[in-house]
Structures are given as C-alpha cells and as structure tokens.
Amino acid sequence: GQQLNQSPQSMFIQEGEDVSMNCTSSSIFNTWLWYKQDPGEGPVLLIALYKAGELTSNGRLTAQFGITRKDSFLNISASIPSDVGIYFCAGGILGSSNTGKLIFGQGTTLQVKP
Amino acid sequence: DAGVIQSPRHEVTEMGQEVTLRCKPISGHDYLFWYRQTMMRGLELLIYFNNNVPIDDSGMPEDRFSAKMPNASFSTLKIQPSEPRDSAVYFCASSSLFKGGTEAFFGQGTRLTVV
Numbered sequence: 001g002q003q004l005n006q007s008p009q010s011m012f013i014q015e016g017e018d019v020s021m022n023c024t025s026s027s028i029f030n031t032w033l034w035y036k037q038d039p040g041e042g043p044v045l046l047i048a049l050y051k052a053g054e055l056t057s058n059g060r061l062t063a064q065f066g067i068t069r070k071d072s073f074l075n076i077s078a079s080i081p082s083d084v085g086i087y088f089c090a091g092g093i094l095g096s097s098n099t100g101k102l103i104f105g106q107g108t109t110l111q112v113k114p
Numbered sequence: 115d116a117g118v119i120q121s122p123r124h125e126v127t128e129m130g131q132e133v134t135l136r137c138k139p140i141s142g143h144d145y146l147f148w149y150r151q152t153m154m155r156g157l158e159l160l161i162y163f164n165n166n167v168p169i170d171d172s173g174m175p176e177d178r179f180s181a182k183m184p185n186a187s188f189s190t191l192k193i194q195p196s197e198p199r200d201s202a203v204y205f206c207a208s209s210s211l212f213k214g215g216t217e218a219f220f221g222q223g224t225r226l227t228v229v
Contacts (some may be wrong), residue, residue, distance in 0.1 A: 031216045042118075042205050042220030043157075088157065092216040100145040100164060100209060102218060104157040 006089050006105030014113050019076040021087060021108045029091030032065050032072040033102070037086045046087075047074070050094075079112050086110070118221035120206050126227045132194040135224045138187055139208030147218060148181055148191050149205040157205075163189065164211075196228045 006023045013019060023032070031050050035043035047058050049065035049072065056063055062075045072089055089105040119138040127133050139146045147162040161171040166183045174181070178197070183189040193200055203225050207218040 033216065033218075035220075040222075042207075042222050045217055045219065048217050090218075094216065100147075100162060100211075100216065101159065101170060102147075102216060103159075106156045 004089060004091055004103055004105040006108055008108060009106065010109040010111070012111045012113065013079055015079060015081060017079055019079055019083070019110060020073065021089075022071060022073045023089030023091075023105045024071045025091055025103075026070070027091075028069040029103075030069065030094050031092040032063070033090045033092070034061075034063050034072070034074045035088040035090060037088065037107075039085070043088055076110075079110075081112050081114050084110055084112050118206055118208050118219055120204075120221035120224050122224060123222065124225045124227075126229065127196055129197055129228055130195045131228075132192065133196045133200075133226060133228075135191040135204050135206075135226070137189045137191070137206030137221060139189070139206070140210075140219055141187065142210065143208035143219075144211040145209045145218070146183060146189050147205075147207040147209075148189070149207065149220075151203045151205060151223070160191070193226075196226075198228045201226055201228050 004023050004025050033048045034046045036046050037043040047056050047063040052069050053067050054065040060077045064073045086107045086109050088107050090102040092102045121136045148160040150158045160173040161181045163183045181191045203223045205220050205223045207220040209218040
C-alpha cells in the first residue's frame with residue numbers, strides 16, 4: 001500500500017534556529033498537508049497544498065509541494081519553545097474513489113532548547 | 115464551531131469487555147474518519163465514511179472492531195471483546211467535500227487502556 005517516509009524522525013534544536021523536515025512517497029499525491037500534534041491533543045492542520053510546485057506560508061512556517069508530486073517539505077524559521085511537538089505530513093488523492101482518504105507519515109518529533 | 119468532539123477522553127477497561135467510543139463531527143462536514151495512534155504504528159486509518167456511508171474499512175484490524183454512523187452528527191467505534199493490544203489513542207476526524215475532503219480536523223482523542 002501507499003507509504004510516506006518522513007524525516008528526520010526527531011530533532012533537537014536551539015531556540016532561534018531554522019528547522020526543515022520532509023516527506024517522500026513512492027506514489028503520487030495531488031494534495032499534501034502538514035499537521036502538528038501537541039502532547040495529549042489531536043493533530044492540528046498547519047498548511048494544505050494542492051498544486052505541484054506550490055509554496056505556501058503560515059507565519060513562520062513554509063511548506064512546498066514537490067514538482068514530482070511525490071514529496072513535500074516543511075520549514076520552520078526562528079524556532080521558539082512552543083514549536084515543540086510532533087509534525088506529521090499527510091498525502092491525499094482528490095477526484096478518485098479514495099477522495100478524502102489521507103495517508104500519514106510517521107512524524108517528526110521536534111524539541112527546542114530555550 | 116466546537117470542533118470534533120470525542121467521548122470519553124480516557125477509558126480504562128478490562129480485557130474482554132465491550133468498549134464504545136463516540137464522535138460528533140463538525141456540523142456540515144461530509145467525511146468522518148476513525149484513526150488509531152500507537153508508538154509502534156503511528157497514525158493508522160481504521161475506517162472512513164462519506165455522507166454516513168462507510169467507504170473504506172480496510173484498516174479495521176479485526177472483526178472485533180465495528181463502526182457505525184447512524185446520522186450526520188454521530189458515529190461510534192466499538193471493540194468487542196477488547197484486548198490489551200487494543201490500547202491506543204483513538205482519534206475521530208471530519209472534513210468537508212468542499213476541499214475534496216482532505217483537510218481533516220481532529221478531535222482530542224480517546225485514550226484507551228485495556229488491562
């Protein structure tokens with residue numbers, strides 16, 4: 001079945017540093033989403049991407065939909081302690097019998113040292 | 115909107131007992147999803163519904179698991195009989211057809227412990 005490989009698995013950085021994480025797939029998706037999960041909570045949607053090559057920002061977060069449609073990247077600039085959490089990528093297919101279905105990556109655990 | 119509402123937040127039960135998890139999706143959303151999250155397997159899609167109809171239940175691990183959506187504002191996930199390996203956090207999520215059903219909004223989850 002479809003699988004997403006998300007890397008790195010975990011990161012421990014200093015406050016103020018920039019962060020990059022990515023997600024790759026052997027299959028093509030026509031939508032990519034990035035979520036953040038805080039401890040004891042459900043994942044919260046950060047950014048949604050719908051077009052190959054699309055670059056979208058949400059505050060200090062920037063995500064890109066890869067040209068090949070098989071990858072996506074998330075960057076966080078000038079990290080702060082509240083960025084701590086688990087970041088998930090998710091891929092989906094629109095306009096198919098699986099419309100609505102999302103495949104999730106394994107997550108990137110981010111820790112920020114003040 | 116209150117968001118996706120799940121109950122209970124925590125459930126501790128003995129092996130062999132029946133467990134029912136409940137979900138109220140966001141009003142107007144067409145899709146409803148049940149996910150299970152564990153350290154070993156991450157976020158797994160168990161089943162999802164479109165307009166109250168189950169579309170894909172290939173993620174349901176065994177016949178002990180069943181899900182229903184009797185109307186647009188309510189869904190249940192039932193485990194009978196429960197086993198210790200069912201211990202996990204179970205999430206319900208909903209989304210709207212307007213965005214192709216992909217921007218899923220999650221509830222806070224139900225942490226299930228089977229002893």
